[in-house]
Amino acid sequence: MFDFANSGYTTVIITAIFNAYFVAVIANNEDWGTFAWTASLAVSYMLIILTAPALGAYADAYAVKKPLLLATTAGCIVFTALLYYAGPGDLWLAIILIILTNFFFGSGENLIAAFLPELAKDQSIGKVSGWGWGLGYLGGLFTLGCCLVYVTWAQTQGHETSQYVPVTMIITAAIFAVASLPTFLYLKERAQPQPHRHGRRIVYESFSRLRDTLKHVRHYQDLMRFLVCLVFYQAGIQTVIALAAIYAQQAMGFDTQETLLLILLVNITAALGAFAFGHIQDKLGHLLTIALTLVGWIIMILMAWAAEDRAMFWAAANLAGLCLGASQSAGRALVGLFSPVTRRAEFFGLWGLAVKLSSILGPLTYGWVSWISQGDHRLAMLITGSYFIIGLLILARINVVRGQLAAQHDPATTKL
Structure with missing residues (x-):
């Protein structure tokens, strides 16, 4: 249900409405507008990178994932409004608010992911992760659908973009607040507090626990290798997520209503991809599932780059949806399999760190290329697509069985 609740934020703010509004209206369609948007996201992701390991380690040490999740959720909702x-x-004003709201969203995303291994057995973790991602896309659909209804009505009333887009921010924040209530009412904190270093400050203790993990990094070689792989292939995914609406409007000439319809359909295919692959990835294997989706991503990038008519671009967008749901679900499940029981929040903090680093790398690459090429969004999309190829090459060197054994025999669990 939390996946359902928070997905409206990424769908409306990052993917469909506010990003295009930022470039076209707030930045007045200047050549640097796309770069300003990606740079703002990059700052928020850098803040998450700096805080996520300590936040995850603290959550493990004191078993306080749920209170921290409540705080980050409240922050995201307030700044979104x-x-x-x-x-x-x-x-x-827009830059400061997007940095703050995205920081709280990303921090909460790490915390909710750390609950996954507590809620599913190893043999069904992919299925449960798929359910979460699938419901997430349904949540994004619901929020975007509500916004589309309002936008359509506002346009019939003759309202300008600068009048109706701000209202969608309130709609998104309100739905996030209401839909997250079941999580805070019913989700239980099953983790137990870990031994603490007596008399040490909380932040120092958190980084000390992280240092203990990094000392044994060779033992988790498959986890660390996958995190590096994740940085590259997620760089491509995060580029598509953050810039889909911008590309549709700047390269393909879509208006706001057409863009919303496009993202709605993509969310449907993403939900189908997450549900479908969530059921088969435990049998097919998380690694093979990710490899297949990366091949799909490469094909999608080539289609979007070559698209001259809208039919081909719509086909590329829906292929992206299928790959998005499957690759996100499988990646989260694989991190769960590679995570020791006593360090799940911390290792999912590392997962979040890798995703956030990719969120800096991919969109900034796109924004920089579009800026120096004076608005060539097709070239920017093609270049950032190379990250999927790099991820596929690294993926071939990961051994799932070895990674699971490393998590079950955790040498980092020492007396503190």
């Missing part, structure tokens, strides 16, 4: 006040020319 405040985006209502970011209008034409309010560049710095």
Whole structure:
């Protein structure tokens, strides 16, 4: 249900509405507009990278994932609602708010992922992860659908973009708040507090636990190798997520309503991909599932780059949806299999760190290329697609059985 709740944020703010609004209205369609958007996201992801390991280690040490999740959720909801006040020319207000709201969203994303191994057995972790991603896309569909209904009505009333887009920020924040309530009412904290270093400060203790894990990094060689793989292939995925609406409007000439319909359909195919692959990846294997989706991503990038008519671009977008649901679900499940029981939040913090690093690398590459090429979004998409090829090459060197054995025989669990 939390996946259902928070997915509206990424769908509306990062993928479908606010990103295109930021470039077209707030930045007034300047050549640097896309770069300013990707740079703002990069700052928020860098903040997450700096805080995620300590936050995860602290959550493990004190078994407080749920209270921390509540705090990050509240922060994301409040700052998303405040985006209502970011209008034409309010560049710095928009930048500050998007940094804050995305920081709280990303931190919460790490925390909710750490609950996964507590809720599913090893042999069904892929299926449960797939359910979560699938419901997430349904949540994104619901929120985007509500926004589309309002936008369609506002356009019939003759409202300008700067009038109706801010209201969608309020809609998104409200749905996130209401839909997250079941999580905080019913989800239990099953983890037990870990031994603490007596008399040490909380932050110091958290980084000490992280240092203990990094000392044994060779023991988790498959986890670390997968995290490196994740950085590269997620760089491509995060580029598509953050810039889909911008590409549709700038390269293909879509208007706001067409863009919303496109993202709605993509969310449907993403939900189908997550549910379908969630059921078969435990049998097919998480590694093979990810490899197949990476091949699909490469094909999708080539289709989007070559698309001259909207039919081909729609086909590419829906292929992206299928690959998105499957690759996100399988990646999260694989990290769960590679994580020792006593360090799940910490290792999912490392997973979140890798995803956030990719969220800096991919979109910034796209933004920089589009800037120096004076708005050539096709070239930017093609270049960032190379990250999927790099990820596929690294993936071939990962051994799932060895990674699971390493997690079951955890040398980092020492007396603190």
